[in-house]
Amino acid sequence: MSSGESTTDRLAQSDRLTPAEVTEVLALARFAGDTDGADPFDEHTLLRLRDPQASARHLTARATDGTLTGYAHLDTTDPTSGVGVELVVRPGFRRRGTGRALARGVLAAAPGPARAWAHGDHPSAAALAVDLGLTRARVLWQLRRSLTDPVSPPRLPDGVTLRSFRPGEDDDAWLAVNARAFAEHPEQGRWTADDLRARLAEPWFDPAGFLLAVDSPGGRLRGFHWTKVHERPGAARIGEVYVVGVDPDAHGGGLGRALTTAGLAYLRDQRGLDRVMLYVDESNTAAVSLYERLGFARWCGHVNYHLG
Structure with missing residues (x-):
């Protein structure tokens, strides 16, 4: 998640990703994880990305040349206990509002209470969470x-x-x-x-x-x-x-x-x-x-x- 200027990226929302889109998202996640020192998605999300039958909503952000600049995943398996939210923005395309736009879009699509992970606890993610009215509820340590x-x-x-x-x-x-x-x-x-x-x-x-x-x-x-x-x-x-x-x-x-x-x-x-x-x-x-x-x-x- 990141904050900044209004994005000019094109946003799209769907219930299914094509195999090519899944490959793009996984490559983006690896690139962001290598850059940030913390992977943007947990294992549960990665498994669901590769499962074409998984119940989820997908939001993508693309630059005018088609580059995938961001992605948000909404796990709708059990809305009553909390809808899982994770997102990533491509390094080099941050601080232009892509993360904010994805976060607003995915939270608006959530059919129940939302739970969003910020892996690595980056300051930009904490700032965006405050702006969106999210409450810090749980901390998971990597030792x-x-x-x-x-x-x-x-x-x-x-x-x-x-x-x-x-x-x-x-x-x-x-x-x-x-x-x-x-x-x-x-x-x-x-x-x-x-x-x-x-x-x-x-x-x-x-x-x-x-x-x-x-x-x-x-x-x-x-x-x-x-x-x-x-x-x-x-x-x-x-x-x-x-x-x-x-x-x-x-x-x-x-x-x-x-x-x-x-x-x-x-x-x-x-x-x-x-x-x-x-x-x-x-x-x-x-x-x-x-x-x-x-x-x-x-x-x-x-x-x-x-x-x-």
């Missing part, structure tokens, strides 16, 4: 640490062992524990089988890096650490603590810490990575404290603004 520093060996509770996720066999059990572990989380706890399958089909998915903590004997799932590796041409590879969850019945035994360190060791020893990141809500003070004790430090913040 990072080096994997060249020592990683403590995992200390699993008695009777618990680790194994890799088995697609097609562990789906239902994982969804149940994920829902229990993140019952109060606005996104993670609402994952469906379709959400899981979409990510299992992603090129980055690696079952060996999806660690499950199970009872032995019995095999009941107690917790998990799903790791991810980000690889982009021209950029250094970095691992991610994609999601760590522990069944509430298994809280208090140190399983969350053990799963986290097991995943870090996997990313370092099996994937050859030297750095790792994760995302955590600012309000989740217990998780923030755990990650800081494990050597993570704040890298940047992402802010969620609400309207309505």
Whole structure:
């Protein structure tokens, strides 16, 4: 999002993007992310961009020569709980009102309360949010640490062992524990089988890096650490603590810490990575404290603004 002079770009709105338009938007997002140091869209939006059946509204801004100068995405899946909004403006075409025009257009099209992410918490996005009457409601921290520093060996509770996720066999059990572990989380706890399958089909998915903590004997799932590796041409590879969850019945035994360190060791020893990141809500003070004790430090913040 950006503020500035009135735009001369041509705006268009649609329920579907053509494959060529999707390619344009993804290229714009990569360019803006490389320039800004923070990607403009989260994983959910990127998945929906590539899904022709996803329920969404798309706003595009183009210069007179046809250059895509901006894009806004409106996720209309569940209007009652909040409509997701994300947008990007091409570097070099900012401070001319394109972001403001896209934001006004996408908010006007929202069929319910809007939730807009400002990735990287740039001052221009904060200024635009104030101008549009948006309220700062949530902060998501990206934390990072080096994997060249020592990683403590995992200390699993008695009777618990680790194994890799088995697609097609562990789906239902994982969804149940994920829902229990993140019952109060606005996104993670609402994952469906379709959400899981979409990510299992992603090129980055690696079952060996999806660690499950199970009872032995019995095999009941107690917790998990799903790791991810980000690889982009021209950029250094970095691992991610994609999601760590522990069944509430298994809280208090140190399983969350053990799963986290097991995943870090996997990313370092099996994937050859030297750095790792994760995302955590600012309000989740217990998780923030755990990650800081494990050597993570704040890298940047992402802010969620609400309207309505």
